[in-house]
Amino acid sequence: MTTPSLEQIRDRILAAVPAAEASLVNNPGPAAQHSLLIDRAHLVEVARFLRDDPELRLDYCSNVTGIDQPEREVVDKVRRKVPAPDGSGEREVEEKVKRIEPGFLEVVYHLFSMARKHGPVVLRVRTGDRAGDASVPSLTPVWRACEFQEREVFDLFGIVFTGHPNLRRILMWDAFVGHPMRKDYVEPDDYEWEPTPHDAVLERVKARQAVASTPEEGPTT
Amino acid sequence: MRAVHDEFHGDLMEVSMGPHHPSTHGVFRMNVVLDGERIVKLKPVFGYLHRNHEKLGEGMTWLASMPFTDRLDYLCAMTNNWAYALAVERLTGLQPPERAEYIRVVLAELTRLLNHTCLAGFLLQDTGAMGTPLMYAFREREKILDLFEALSGSRMMCNYQRFGGCRVDVSPAWLAAARKVVDAYPRFLDEFEALVTGNEIVMARTQGVGRVAPELAVAAGVTGPMLRACGVDYDIRKVDGYGLYPRFHFRVPLGDHGDTYDRYMIRVLEMRESIGILKQAIDGIPDGPILDPKAKGRGLRPPAGEAYGRIEGPKGEIGFFLVSDGTPNPSRYRVRAPSFVNLTILEDMCLGHTVADAVVILGSIDIVLGEVDR
Amino acid sequence: MNGLGILKGLAVTAKNFAGSFSTKDRLVTVEYPEQRTELPENTRQFPFLVYDGTEPIDGLRCVACRICEKECPPQCIYIVMERDAAGKPAKKPRVFDIDVSVCMSCQICVEVCPFDAIKMDNAFEIATSDRFEGLLLKREDLAKPNSHFHRIHPTDAAEVDARLEEDRRKAEEKARLAAEAKAKATRARDEGGAGAAPKP
Numbered sequence: 001m002t003t004p005s006l007e008q009i010r011d012r013i014l015a016a017v018p019a020a021e022a023s024l025v026n027n028p029g030p031a032a033q034h035s036l037l038i039d040r041a042h043l044v045e046v047a048r049f050l051r052d053d054p055e056l057r058l059d060y061c062s063n064v065t066g067i068d069q070p071e072r073e074v075v076d077k078v079r080r081k082v083p084a085p086d087g088s089g090e091r092e093v094e095e096k097v098k099r100i101e102p103g104f105l106e107v108v109y110h111l112f113s114m115a116r117k118h119g120p121v122v123l124r125v126r127t128g129d130r131a132g133d134a135s136v137p138s139l140t141p142v143w144r145a146c147e148f149q150e151r152e153v154f155d156l157f158g159i160v161f162t163g164h165p166n167l168r169r170i171l172m173w174d175a176f177v178g179h180p181m182r183k184d185y186v187e188p189d190d191y192e193w194e195p196t197p198h199d200a201v202l203e204r205v206k207a208r209q210a211v212a213s214t215p216e217e218g219p220t221t
Numbered sequence: 222m223r224a225v226h227d228e229f230h231g232d233l234m235e236v237s238m239g240p241h242h243p244s245t246h247g248v249f250r251m252n253v254v255l256d257g258e259r260i261v262k263l264k265p266v267f268g269y270l271h272r273n274h275e276k277l278g279e280g281m282t283w284l285a286s287m288p289f290t291d292r293l294d295y296l297c298a299m300t301n302n303w304a305y306a307l308a309v310e311r312l313t314g315l316q317p318p319e320r321a322e323y324i325r326v327v328l329a330e331l332t333r334l335l336n337h338t339c340l341a342g343f344l345l346q347d348t349g350a351m352g353t354p355l356m357y358a359f360r361e362r363e364k365i366l367d368l369f370e371a372l373s374g375s376r377m378m379c380n381y382q383r384f385g386g387c388r389v390d391v392s393p394a395w396l397a398a399a400r401k402v403v404d405a406y407p408r409f410l411d412e413f414e415a416l417v418t419g420n421e422i423v424m425a426r427t428q429g430v431g432r433v434a435p436e437l438a439v440a441a442g443v444t445g446p447m448l449r450a451c452g453v454d455y456d457i458r459k460v461d462g463y464g465l466y467p468r469f470h471f472r473v474p475l476g477d478h479g480d481t482y483d484r485y486m487i488r489v490l491e492m493r494e495s496i497g498i499l500k501q502a503i504d505g506i507p508d509g510p511i512l513d514p515k516a517k518g519r520g521l522r523p524p525a526g527e528a529y530g531r532i533e534g535p536k537g538e539i540g541f542f543l544v545s546d547g548t549p550n551p552s553r554y555r556v557r558a559p560s561f562v563n564l565t566i567l568e569d570m571c572l573g574h575t576v577a578d579a580v581v582i583l584g585s586i587d588i589v590l591g592e593v594d595r
Numbered sequence: 596m597n598g599l600g601i602l603k604g605l606a607v608t609a610k611n612f613a614g615s616f617s618t619k620d621r622l623v624t625v626e627y628p629e630q631r632t633e634l635p636e637n638t639r640q641f642p643f644l645v646y647d648g649t650e651p652i653d654g655l656r657c658v659a660c661r662i663c664e665k666e667c668p669p670q671c672i673y674i675v676m677e678r679d680a681a682g683k684p685a686k687k688p689r690v691f692d693i694d695v696s697v698c699m700s701c702q703i704c705v706e707v708c709p710f711d712a713i714k715m716d717n718a719f720e721i722a723t724s725d726r727f728e729g730l731l732l733k734r735e736d737l738a739k740p741n742s743h744f745h746r747i748h749p750t751d752a753a754e755v756d757a758r759l760e761e762d763r764r765k766a767e768e769k770a771r772l773a774a775e776a777k778a779k780a781t782r783a784r785d786e787g788g789a790g791a792a793p794k795p
Binding site: 027028029030031033059060061062063065067068108110114117120122143144145146147148149152156169170171172173180181 | 267268271273275276311312313314437439440441442443444453455460523524525526527528529531538540542544545553555557561562564565566594595
């Protein structure tokens with residue numbers, strides 16, 4: 001059977017969980033898999049509704065993943081009035097105003113229904129920022145399928161899933177520092193090297209060896 | 222779990238099985254807490270093979286990720302390729318020609334045959350039937366790998382599918398050879414079943430072991446033969462009808478008990494269905510081009526957007542979630558690996574069973590660590 | 596009857612054991628290196644560079660455009676373009692290294708090469724005791740004649756040759772047409788310039 005349209009699903013969500021905020025996120029590509037952006041506070045409630053609603057029955061959470069949206073510079077065009085140089089009233093000029101759009105981390109859920117055989121319905125939820133407020137509620141209590149995948153997102157993106165029963169690193173080792181899938185992650189320059197044909201690599205190795213042999217002159221960490 | 226420890230039952234014992242144990246199918250570790258020989262707790266530990274496949278994918282062009290998908294589930298390169306190609310085709314709007322779709326179906330079903338054959342062999346190895354069934358399985362797998370090598374140039378790392386079609390065309394001679402392998406396959410299956418299916422030791426080791434309730438399987442996102450062994454009718458070939466699967470006549474076998482024996486039997490039955498699909502596909506393959514004329518490999522820049530493409534791989538739902546921002550590299554490249562998600566319920570399956578059963582249960586999940594760890 | 600399944604299984608093993616002496620289908624192993632299987636034509640191992648003519652380095656088809664270097668998934672190709680005495684780039688590789696310890700035989704370089712200059716070899720016995728320098732193939736090691744390509748991939752090579760021949764023919768045709776047009780224009784100008792003079 002076919003999936004109800006995303007507008008219908010949103011209306012049903014808002015009818016069932018009136019306090020929730022749900023907005024459509026348009027996907028401009030040919031795939032046209034649009035998604036629903038849910039606010040963090042009501043995510044679990046909405047998810048539980050989507051799972052249990054007899055018409056939707058999205059009982060199968062296939063894919064959970066994170067997306068890193070680093071902060072970016074946006075240029076807005078602003079029109080404002082300035083006094084004309086000859087003093088004869090005002091005239092309008094267009095100015096470009098740069099502003100920093102704050103970054104955030106996003107978790108994307110792909111939901112299907114095994115009972116009614118439809119899908120996908122794509123849910124998104126965003127964290128407040130990429131540092132202190134990088135948390136979203138865990139959906140593991142709703143779908144067990146999220147258990148390992150949320151751990152993976154936590155491991156690689158650093159999104160904290162509140163309410164997850166066992167939130168530990170899963171692919172990286174426990175002592176690992178950092179979250180490798182973030183766009184601004186810089187890999188440590190400490191892997192084992194072998195002679196290669198690439199001059200750039202050899203240069204880097206030489207520089208590192210020079211630093212290592214004279215520790216007092218090298219950069220301190 | 223028993224709370225009282227009397228003189229016959231000592232304290233609980235923690236055992237680390239793996240990561241280098243022959244029964245763990247690779248570098249996989251199970252931290253097991255044992256009461257006597259019963260498992261009271263089990264935590265899977267993995268990541269030893271982690272290479273951050275997804276980060277690698279974000280750092281290279283769309284085409285360059287294709288050979289890396291071979292290395293996810295290294296038994297099923299063809300289906301991994303197809304899933305990735307399908308996701309990129311959704312992202313770009315490319316449409317593979319009919320002949321390419323037929324070739325894809327043929328290769329995917331051959332992959333299913335070889336994966337399930339290997340699984341049957343490994344599972345028997347795990348139950349203690351050392352060598353013989355595995356060798357018979359590998360003998361048959363060899364014939365399919367020869368077909369893959371003749372077509373794509375490599376036995377396991379095929380790197381064959383392209384966005385909007387396939388890389389090289391199949392020759393009539395290749396199709397004849399494939400048909401010969403397919404025609405001979407039922408005989409092998411009969412023989413293998415005579416060797417294994419009715420064997421009392423195998424039944425004792427697998428029946429009732431590692432039962433999964435259908436509700437748990439659905440909630441935990443288990444897919445593939447493992448899900449269908451619990452009796453849940455969910456096959457993406459039927460549900461999504463991707464490729465040209467709606468054209469082919471086949472049934473979806475379902476299990477009753479969700480135990481290890483059912484998981485083995487489902488695979489045998491699926492192989493028999495695959496043989497049916499293969500015969501239809503090889504006989505019905507039309508002439509024509511194998512690549513969308515709009516397709517290009519080098520310098521592909523899909524329009525901004527995102528797409529999730531999934532297919533029914535031999536191990537379950539293999540999906541790729543791709544986000545493009547219009548540049549030559551993906552901005553997000555995500556692999557939804559079936560073995561990884563299927564491992565979620567390993568502990569639930571093993572609780573109350575013995576260590577030897579845990580080995581069999583793990584074997585029946587059919588994991589490949591290249592895909593679990595990515 | 597209990598145990599019947601096991602007996603049936605043993606019968607299968609016995610059949611396979613006996614059959615492996617007579618049926619080729621039941622015994623697929625070969626005793627390498629004394630025996631060898633025949634490699635299929637499409638088989639791919641490691642890349643090599645095709646050259647035309649008899650001079651390995653001068654005849655290389657490679658123009659050092661570095662497309663394969665950029666597209667190579669494991670980044671195992673390293674190319675430096677040749678420069679002539681004046682420092683102008685010559686369309687030849689001065690350095691063309693492939694680190695086959697890194698190469699994963701994916702054939703992407705072959706696919707993206709617009710000049711049919713790099714192809715896949717079928718030699719797989721390249722083990723060496725020097726794991727660094729021995730597995731770093733220089734352009735001298737990589738250059739192989741077109742006849743080698745014909746020997747290992749006859750169908751492919753015939754196609755490539757036909758295509759190159761066609762391109763060459765087209766280019767020649769174009770050059771001929773251009774030369775003719777030029778000659779015509781020159782003649783017209785000469786005739787126009789000599790218009791005042793009486794015709795012979």
